[in-house]
Amino acid sequence: MKPNISSQMLKGILQGVMLMILVKKPDYGYGISKQINRYGLDDIPKGTIYPLLTMMEKRGLVEGKMQPSAEGPDRKYYFITSDGIVAKQQFIKEWQFLESAVNQLIDEGTIDENKRND
Secondary structure (H helix, E strand, O other), rough: OOHHHHHHHHOOOOOOOOHHHHOOOEEEHHHHHHHHHOOOOOOOOOHHHHHHHHHOOOOOOOEEEEEEEEOOOEEEEEEHHHHHHHHHHHHHHHHHHHHHHHHHHHHHHHHHHHHHHH
């Protein structure tokens, strides 16, 4: 069963996730949302992605360009910028640090719990 991840926690990492998706290839909002879902992060409200993309564009992390679509109206595709690549790399460093610290706390907590149960 998939854990219920708080929306606050997801919002905090969503920008980094989106940058990691866009470094692979440019995509439009709904396409990014589908890719996020592929990784099991399907609890993210769809209304969260577009405002975040707008904010990322204003900060120069991504650049949006309208492109024709074979399936209907033009779509705004987002391309990661050099600043976006730097932000993605920083996110990964921060994530790895946090992951290590939290895993250490979890491991120590498990050891402490086992000692109490003995």
